[in-house]
Amino acid sequence: MRTRVLFAAAFALAAAALLAAERPVTPAGRSTRSVTVATNGMVATSHPLAAQVGLDVLKGGGNAVDAAIATSAAMGLMEPTSCGIGGDLFAIVWDAKTQKLYGLNASGRAPGKATLPYFKEKGLNAIPTSGPLSWSVPGCVDGWDQLRTRFGTKGFKELLTPAIGYAEAGVPVPEVISGHWKSVNKMRDPGMRETFLVRDGAALRSPNAGEVFKNPHLARSYKLIADGGRDAFYKGEVAEKLVALSDKVGGLFALKDFADHTSEWVDPVKASYRGYDVWELPPPGQGIAALQMLNLIEPHDVKKMGPNSPDYWHLLVEATKLAFADRAKFYADPVFAKVPVADLVSKEYAAKRAKLLDPNKALTDVPAGDPKLSTSETIYLTVVDKDRNCVSLIQSNYSGFGSGLSAPGTGFGIQNRGCLFALDESHANKLEPGKRPFHTIIPAMVTKDGKPWLTFGVMGGDMQPQGHVQVLVNLIDFGMNVQAAGDAPRVEHVGSASPRGEPAGAKGGTVKAEPGIPVEVVKELDRRGHVVERVKVNGGGYQGILIDPKTNVLHGGTESRKDGAAVGY
Structure with missing residues (x-):
């Protein structure tokens, strides 16, 4: 059961940081701060200084894509617990010129030497959650390049300069990120220690809140990319250092894995919800789970149920269970497996699955459906510019500091996303x-x-x-503003079967309820058969920018569970 950390406990690392901050969860419908409003442009992410980097790019004439890349690079320095150029990236872009949406899958692939027989010979039933066998090729830098080449207006040198400056001069560490830094026990590797710990006399430790953190090695890696483009990472010195580390510690990387890497432009997938079109990216990501959940919820009068009601939370959790059962069975790389996306997100399939819902009883044994009707540590950022180009971008090295390994002199940790493969043939x-x-x-x-x-x-x-659905229901059904929609109390269902092939937990999993969920609601959920666990705060971190269709004014929010800010001009 050690491997169950991935979906039930791995993100306790993120929660641990938030718990350390001990921030109260805001009652439903209220917000911890005013909505940020602006007319010319806006950036929202989980470190205020990174948001300011993006805003400066907008003020300097850059567009939303330019600002997103600069912000992403800054976040790789400022929140290295969760992201960096050793991880992956996904994005959705609204291009004002063509009036179209574009999706980018900038995730990495398994090494050429990573085979099922190799892991079976080692006696493994699951890929380790840390160490070199958890690696997949980092996709972030190629993602930047794809975005910049197709939609950007500025070169890497200009876009990476702010992050380089902060890496050399130092950046103060805010409280939530500091708490997370201290909660991650992955600092045995020399490359990690030299990069992510600060000296305190003769000892090394994680930086405290308010302490200045420098990363000259990352500054140098960014300079290589600024001068040599994405090939400096995938065909140059950076790739060579990563492969050298792999050879030293028993990894499977080869130079060819990096040289062959490329991102993929994909068509976003939509589902309608009460007159709004909600867009997510197709698998191998889990975005369509949100669409499946919305399809299951839409036939119900959620507004009448009310926020924080047992009826609403019960419906949400049960919809999550059904979507996650399908996620465990069907979601995979569509190049290698047939994924019935259109059927999974159809209203007809939702109606078929909805027959399993009981308003008075929790599901405890949740099968995947038959959709053939017609024949994971992360940061998020979003940018809207004066022309109303929009970027929704998320990047991650997976669990805290990824694999816990860093090639000396590079300044970044390598992701452990490869541990999410199943070893079941x-x-x-x-x-x-x-x-x-x-x-x-x-x-x-x-x-x-x-x-x-x-x-x-x-x-x-x-x-x-689950967070996508809760934010949208808060906005559309409950009429909350863009800040309150993220601050409102949440529940999180954990314990479904996982895409690694792990079975579901006992009694249908667990519902993690924040303090803002009333005691009487928890008791009623328990009566309906849910296993409810009280937590100080659930993981996750939300940012959003809403464009008022009447005034064209930008409304930005960034939730109080994180350190971030929405900034505009």
Whole structure:
């Protein structure tokens, strides 16, 4: 059961940081701060200084994509517990010129030497959650390059300069990120220690809140990319250092894995919800789980149920269980497995699955459906510019500091996303060379009458699709503003079967309820058969920018569970 950490406990690392901050959860409908409003442009992410970096790019004439890349690079320095150029990236772009949405899957693939027989010979039933065998090729830098080449207006040198400056001069560490830093026990590797610990006399330790953190090695890696482009990472010195580390510690990387890497432009997938079109990216990510959940919820009068009611939370959790059962069975790299996306997100399939819902009783044994009707540590950022180009971008090294390994002199940790493959030969998400693993990180966007209305995301493993749904219901059904929609109390269902092939937990899993969920509601959920666990705060972190269709004014929110800010001008 050690491997169950991935979906039930791995993101306790993120929660631990939030618990350390001991921030209260805001009552439903209220917000911890005013909505940020602006007319020219806006950036929202989980470190205020990174948001300011993006805003400066907008003020300097850059567009939303330029600002998103600069912000992403800054976040790789400022929140290295969760992201960096050793991880992956996904994005949805609204291009004002063509009036179209574009999706980017910038996730990495399994090394060519990563085969099922190799892991079976080692006696492994699951891929380790840390160490070199958990690696997949980092996709972030190629993602930047794809975005910049197709939609950007500025070069890497200009976009990476602010992050380079902060890396050399130092950046103060805010309290939630500091708490998370201290909660991660992955600092035995020399490369990690030299990069992510600060000296305190003769000892090394994690930086305290308010302490300045420098990363000259990352500054140098960014300079290589600024001068040599994405090839400096995938065909140059950075790749060579990563492969050298792999050879030293028993990894499977080869230079060819990096040289062959490329991102993929994909068509976003939509489901309508009460007149709004909600857009997610297709698998191998879990975005369509949010669409499946919305389809199951839409026939119900959620507004009448009310926020924080037992009827609403029961419906939400049961919809999550049904979507996650399908996620475990079907979600995989569509290049290697047939994923029936259109059927999974159809209203007809939702109606068929809805027959399993009982308003008075929790599901304890949740089978996957038959959709053939017609024949995971993360940061999020979003940017809207003066022309109303929009970027919804999410990046991650997976669990805290990824694999816990860093090639000396590079300044970044290497992700452990490869541990999400299944080692079951019959599983859609089974490990195969060159295959992309199931992915937890999902950007989202909502359009209304063919125009962008909301660009948003919620980080945090299993919480991500659940958070997307809760934010949208708060906005659309309960009439909350863009800040309150993220601050409102949440529940999180954990314990469903996972795409790694792990079975569901006992009694249908657990419902993690924040303090803002009333005692009488928890008692009623318990009466209906839910196993409820009280937590100080659930994982996840939300940012969103809403474009008022009447005034064209931008409304930004960033929730109080994180350190971030929405800034505009």
